[in-house]
Amino acid sequence: MIATLLIQHEKLEQLPSGGTLSPYGVHQKHGQITSQALQLLSSQRRQFSNTYISVKLDETSGVAVMKLKRPPVNSLNMELLTEFAINLEKLEIDRGCRGVILTSAVPRIFSAGLDITEMCGKNADHYGEFWRAVQEMWLKLYGSSMVTIAAINGSSPAGGCLMALSCDYRIIANNKKYTIGLNETQLGIVAPFWFKDIITEVIGHRAAERSLQLGMLYSPTDALKIGLVDEVVAEDKVQSTASAVMAQWLTLPDHARQITKSMMRKPSLDRLVTHREADITNFVSYITRDSIQKSLQMYMEMLKKKGR
Amino acid sequence: MIATLLIQHEKLEQLPSGGTLSPYGVHQKHGQITSQALQLLSSQRRQFSNTYISVKLDETSGVAVMKLKRPPVNSLNMELLTEFAINLEKLEIDRGCRGVILTSAVPRIFSAGLDITEMCGKNADHYGEFWRAVQEMWLKLYGSSMVTIAAINGSSPAGGCLMALSCDYRIIANNKKYTIGLNETQLGIVAPFWFKDIITEVIGHRAAERSLQLGMLYSPTDALKIGLVDEVVAEDKVQSTASAVMAQWLTLPDHARQITKSMMRKPSLDRLVTHREADITNFVSYITRDSIQKSLQMYMEMLKKKGR
């Protein structure tokens, strides 16, 4: 099948784009029911804005720009996570959308990670639902069949870093003040096993172990060195670079690229799906401890005082 | 056992070469039956030429040079794959052979990968047999107990890249026109899971994912940067470098090196052996689709027109 392809490069576009040697059971983007659902959605298609997420789809290029807009630091609360998952799902079933650029509408911050107020002073049911929403956001993003590019235009610690790591490609603004990393241990907490799996896939076991044990936050150039991001560009070039990289990725036939992506990511996705309830139970049992609640409340008090 | 070895380096040669701490069940090269088989083979030993493969064994060094010779692009058809597996097996059981240098007799191409004509206009049985031959080539090469070095003297896309990746060491000619990579997605197809496993082992998960999703073909220097090859040398030094590297690898005691190699490679080999029939079924069911056959026929027509 690949015979003589090399000397015939200009013909490659005419090859079947839907072919695959091995159907790995990736979820198909364009089924018939999906197509009907699309009709219903199509009126909203160009732009949908929510409380904490804005989505703008360019129908010519098939690329959506999805912006987090929850000042001051895009912290991920239940509502933002839910809007994120719904909007991503909408794009997923939209025939007109082939790629998503994930970025921030808030200056100097991509996302500060999970919102502490969702984990403090609530009941166990709430914590469980919140953790399920965190998982859902990740399953949708890491498992997306679209091309996903993180245009990291600000700092991106903890859960913010996880979002970036879950995309297909990461571009960060060249600003020394911005940092990125899974810094959970610095806060006295532990990144869940699926955060660990993803960073291990991206930067390798050794770098991941050191990075996680120390809760390291990297400057853009240091992040590039260890492979935590793919590209560092001038701050005003982040969006245009993301668009250019996206255009390149979209030259690939969707179907083959999607199955290939799924083949690489399925093991990690499956691991969370399999252990999802245990992961929630774990989280709830931890977060409901008196000592933890007390500490979190003290931390929140400090943040409030600082905020005044 | 390793005590004081450091200060006694000049004595190391006299250590047992057949020893091992852990017998991992690698297939032994030199059994008694093997020895008899060898007697039968010995008349052919110095040089055996076939239609598409030539083999030249230097009995002094114990190194065989195996050349692919199927112009114009060494595309891998059933006959070449079969000859390859048979010849490799012959060398495997030959006490006089300890290493194989794999290279091309055709200028500017190592191998263009699988032959499209084997996957087009034939029946399901044929496709199944062809895929089995592709698997067999790989199981033999990746699982070889000999030292295997790829002397990549030309472009090496798709199946050609797989062959190179399956050797112990890769040397490529420093010629910008040559490219190497698993570019299947560019053709609208998907590399099978074992191609994915091997490239992940060689260049790591992140680089493999990007490489496979984009179907990237690398220049020699770029291939070196990501670890897809081990060395880039001047075009006229490829064979001599391969010989020099081989001599270095052959200073190691065979038995310990073989078991070590097997320990590293067994998991991936086992995965294909376990899923071999499913992998064939997958391939046949894909390749017999009307849409795929039509596309392949159109592609072949184009190649013919171009060839005129």
Place this chain on the structure above:
Amino acid sequence: MIATLLIQHEKLEQLPSGGTLSPYGVHQKHGQITSQALQLLSSQRRQFSNTYISVKLDETSGVAVMKLKRPPVNSLNMELLTEFAINLEKLEIDRGCRGVILTSAVPRIFSAGLDITEMCGKNADHYGEFWRAVQEMWLKLYGSSMVTIAAINGSSPAGGCLMALSCDYRIIANNKKYTIGLNETQLGIVAPFWFKDIITEVIGHRAAERSLQLGMLYSPTDALKIGLVDEVVAEDKVQSTASAVMAQWLTLPDHARQITKSMMRKPSLDRLVTHREADITNFVSYITRDSIQKSLQMYMEMLKKKGR
């Protein structure tokens, strides 16, 4: 939980240090029984010296320096291994100790690896007990909940390299005469599967395969290039650098760091625990072969002659 952490960095110290999102079942360092045991041990706490290991604990910093002192080459015999495991366990249950710097009291050598005399001219029971001691040393060191830093002030082949690889961080003296690596194949033997697992985790599959097949010993700078060590410093700065790096690691809250470490290392530890008896059986059956014993005896004779 991580919300707004970025803009509040100066508050991080006040966060709970005992918190964790996911209790992965790491063994807790400071239980009540442990606390009692500690009282008993506390008189010995400042310094305990044994035949082959010296330990000096600085109670102010909570850092112990553990020195191998078995001239001429710190080869690992049964007694050293046993002392090592006991002393590490003592520190493990000592509330006053949070980190261990592992180094050598012998000039120019970190450790030459396993002691050949333990594997020669003894009976099967002895070999089995010896191998169990080797495993135990590794399970304790790789599984330690303390911060472990290797201050590699000399050559470190084979088992010496394994000890270094099992620490959290590796600093080596910048001296070209020192080498480090798992060079077992050069001696005609095979590194056990858990040596292979650890080096694969540290330097990746491809580098590990090449390194193990060739039994490579690296200079400090080459070791740094492939990630076998983390830092190369002037010979007289090894200990001070180790102390400085340790201080940095100890800024992290113990509990979160420990669980994170356990999450990364548990799979490899579990693999040896599961296959421990088979690994011993394997070793004994290999080492008791007549051919191997003969070779080892010849090797020892040579060492003795050289020693005269």
